[in-house]
Amino acid sequence: MNNKNLSLTQAELQKRNAALALEIQELKRDALKYRGLIESAHAIVWSADPETFQLTYVSKEAETLLGYRLASWTSETDFWLQHIHPDDKEWAVSYCLAETRAHREHKFEYRMIAADGRTVWLYDVVEPIIENGELKELVGVMMDITERKEAEAALQNRTGELTLQNSILQLINQKMALNQVLDSLTRQIEALHPEMLCSILLLDAHNKLRHGAAPSLPKAYNRAIDGLAIGIAAGSCGTAAFLGERVIVADVKTHPYWTAYREIARKACVQSCWSQPIKNSTGQVLGSFAIYHRQPTLPTDTEIFLIERYADLALLAIEHDSAEATIRNLAYYDPLTQLPNRRLLIEQLQHGLSISQRDGKPLALLMLDLDYFKAVNDSLGHLAGDNLLQQVAARIKARLRTVDMVARLGGDEFIVLLENLAHEEDAARVAESLITDLEKPFSLDQRNDIRISVSIGISLYPQHANTSEQLLVQADAALYQAKDAGRGNFAYYSEAMTLAARERIELEARLRKVIEQQELRVFYQAQVAAASGRIVGAEALVRWQYPDGQLIAPGHFIPAAESSGQIVALGEWVLAETCRQGRAWQDAGLPPLTLAVNVSPHQFRSSDMNALVARILKKTGFPAKYLELELTESGLMDNQTKVMGILNDLRAQGVRLAIDDFGTGYSSLAYLKRFPLDVLKIDKSFIDDIPHSQYDMEITATIIAMGRTLGFKVLAEGVETTAQLTFLKTKGCDYYQGYLKYKPMPSDIFAELLRQTARPPR
Numbered sequence: 001m002n003n004k005n006l007s008l009t010q011a012e013l014q015k016r017n018a019a020l021a022l023e024i025q026e027l028k029r030d031a032l033k034y035r036g037l038i039e040s041a042h043a044i045v046w047s048a049d050p051e052t053f054q055l056t057y058v059s060k061e062a063e064t065l066l067g068y069r070l071a072s073w074t075s076e077t078d079f080w081l082q083h084i085h086p087d088d089k090e091w092a093v094s095y096c097l098a099e100t101r102a103h104r105e106h107k108f109e110y111r112m113i114a115a116d117g118r119t120v121w122l123y124d125v126v127e128p129i130i131e132n133g134e135l136k137e138l139v140g141v142m143m144d145i146t147e148r149k150e151a152e153a154a155l156q157n158r159t160g161e162l163t164l165q166n167s168i169l170q171l172i173n174q175k176m177a178l179n180q181v182l183d184s185l186t187r188q189i190e191a192l193h194p195e196m197l198c199s200i201l202l203l204d205a206h207n208k209l210r211h212g213a214a215p216s217l218p219k220a221y222n223r224a225i226d227g228l229a230i231g232i233a234a235g236s237c238g239t240a241a242f243l244g245e246r247v248i249v250a251d252v253k254t255h256p257y258w259t260a261y262r263e264i265a266r267k268a269c270v271q272s273c274w275s276q277p278i279k280n281s282t283g284q285v286l287g288s289f290a291i292y293h294r295q296p297t298l299p300t301d302t303e304i305f306l307i308e309r310y311a312d313l314a315l316l317a318i319e320h321d322s323a324e325a326t327i328r329n330l331a332y333y334d335p336l337t338q339l340p341n342r343r344l345l346i347e348q349l350q351h352g353l354s355i356s357q358r359d360g361k362p363l364a365l366l367m368l369d370l371d372y373f374k375a376v377n378d379s380l381g382h383l384a385g386d387n388l389l390q391q392v393a394a395r396i397k398a399r400l401r402t403v404d405m406v407a408r409l410g411g412d413e414f415i416v417l418l419e420n421l422a423h424e425e426d427a428a429r430v431a432e433s434l435i436t437d438l439e440k441p442f443s444l445d446q447r448n449d450i451r452i453s454v455s456i457g458i459s460l461y462p463q464h465a466n467t468s469e470q471l472l473v474q475a476d477a478a479l480y481q482a483k484d485a486g487r488g489n490f491a492y493y494s495e496a497m498t499l500a501a502r503e504r505i506e507l508e509a510r511l512r513k514v515i516e517q518q519e520l521r522v523f524y525q526a527q528v529a530a531a532s533g534r535i536v537g538a539e540a541l542v543r544w545q546y547p548d549g550q551l552i553a554p555g556h557f558i559p560a561a562e563s564s565g566q567i568v569a570l571g572e573w574v575l576a577e578t579c580r581q582g583r584a585w586q587d588a589g590l591p592p593l594t595l596a597v598n599v600s601p602h603q604f605r606s607s608d609m610n611a612l613v614a615r616i617l618k619k620t621g622f623p624a625k626y627l628e629l630e631l632t633e634s635g636l637m638d639n640q641t642k643v644m645g646i647l648n649d650l651r652a653q654g655v656r657l658a659i660d661d662f663g664t665g666y667s668s669l670a671y672l673k674r675f676p677l678d679v680l681k682i683d684k685s686f687i688d689d690i691p692h693s694q695y696d697m698e699i700t701a702t703i704i705a706m707g708r709t710l711g712f713k714v715l716a717e718g719v720e721t722t723a724q725l726t727f728l729k730t731k732g733c734d735y736y737q738g739y740l741k742y743k744p745m746p747s748d749i750f751a752e753l754l755r756q757t758a759r760p761p762r
Ligand SMILES: Nc1nc2c(ncn2[C@@H]2O[C@@H]3COP(=O)(O)O[C@H]4[C@@H](O)[C@H](n5cnc6c(=O)[nH]c(N)nc65)O[C@@H]4COP(=O)(O)O[C@H]3[C@H]2O)c(=O)[nH]1
Pocket: 525, 540, 541, 542, 553, 554, 555, 558, 571, 574, 598, 599, 600, 630, 660, 661, 684, 717, 718, 719, 720, 737, 738, 739, 740, 744
């Protein structure tokens, strides 16, 4: 290159430098302009290291938006990472990393925690700066979108609230049970607001709060609150229901309303409770709606608004339910007595008939008609008449079991439905006691001597009718028969049954006095050793001696004593009398012998046999080893573990135990082996047809062989012929009892027999 060219180039250079200087000046002006723009924008402009995300620059808006000093953003290590909301951190970082590595521009929304603890939603647009294919820097802009996000959430909540409201209204419309509606309401609220635990309590007629729904509170807490009496300082709900005003307790640990409930709240891990009374349009409190939190918390205005709305929804469900109940009540109950009406009776009767059919147990319909009711109505007026009907209803109800139903058909006509009867004559027993109860005076209009009586007609399923209509017709017909027989009476639809029931009731009434009137006797039937023919014991058999001297066999009164429960007293008397007699015979020098006493299953179950026997033995001085208790198979089969305990206790006293009527019941070798028995008594029915029935002979021989193998003595009952005795002897039977040798006899005659045949005991 020559000099000319060089100087040209220099001139050119100078020119270019001047132009460059101008350009730089221009650029500086631009930079200042842009920086001004950046700094004044309502967004955070930033740049950062693409590997570490360490910020290298942030615009001034950062300080305004999040409250941290501007310098902290760039000087503190990992500032951005440190201040992302913990729930967003993981996904935000990995998303940003992946996009950056792919050299892609990306945009995302996440939350940062501001210096004052607020949550700030940001929209971040990130641009990777690439030079020569290499990632140099990240630049971006963050915009505050908190307001938009809150508006979105509110919209979402409003939609949720509307859905909730609709679903509850639907459940109410579908006549869903109240507890299910309330349960659904609380669960849906909790789904919308996961931080809340809801509870609904219902106020009962005694001003106590009852559990309604609280699916997320611990069961123990709900149990402790159930039945809470309302009042001041009865927790938030008890107080709110008492005052009829909302009660907000931000911290149950310190609030005076919670002093008595702090411990249960602590155990349930709840710390705040806001409670809104559920009130109807007249201001009556029906319950409370409460929101619990696990931390001490005060409600926002929105939350207060929500609590009121939710309490209103609960109110709607409760009122709807009680309206339904009123309708049900009007349709099925008699408004005067609150007893079921004809409609409910027929429904229940039909249901009862199907159960009776299935279980094979009789069902009885009692139709009651008050005698002289019209006279009371006419003379004392309708109000007094109504009052009388209410008292009659209460007396009938008080007499019945809870499973029985009493209905009012109208006027002075009532129906009692007895299901699942053990015996058909039980209906007469109930009728008789209703007649007695209703004959007692009533007080009306300050007069306490109003007397009426009642007549009762009884029809039975399946004996008299198969359908509810027929049963009602037959009970009505029976009622007329009862009235014909004189008021204050009952009658079955069939006359024979009425007679039998009346006899039975009369018998029971007389039985009640039999002990006190000293009409019981004990007869003794000798028990004989088969091989030697010696008397070794006697069975005590009760007799009822009427005042005219007539003797009644136990078969005529033991069943009535059993079903009326009097067997317990009767059995106790026989046991005491037998032991007294046994001791007296021993004192008189007669040879001691075993006395066997029958124990009915009912007596065995309902009295403390062991204590009773001990008491009687002690009182009479009769040695235990001479007492034998005869138990029936059925008595032993019930509740075998308990029976085993009783038998062992009796055995421990030294008493002997026999199983009566062996072979007639459900005998099982397993229990025979386990029970501590001494004697097997073969039932008379097996002996009767010996030697004609091969089958009975085989059974008898088998029982004898089995008894001996198991180590029991075997006694045959009802031996009437020598052929029977011969057979028993050849088979090795130990003892027998029967008319062949001795019938049951009064004690004095039996004592005489003993004197004559005096021999040592077995
Ligand atoms: N035809 C005939 N009969 C014979 C013969 N040998 C004995 N008998 C009768 O058979 C019954 C035997 O008593 P059981 O099986 O315990 O049967 C007894 C027992 O189950 C019950 N019983 C009697 N006394 C009492 C008692 O004090 N308490 C309880 N719970 N039940 C008793 O009444 C049932 C009947 O007692 P009884 O009428 O005294 O009838 C007695 C007795 O008189 C015979 O060779 N031929």
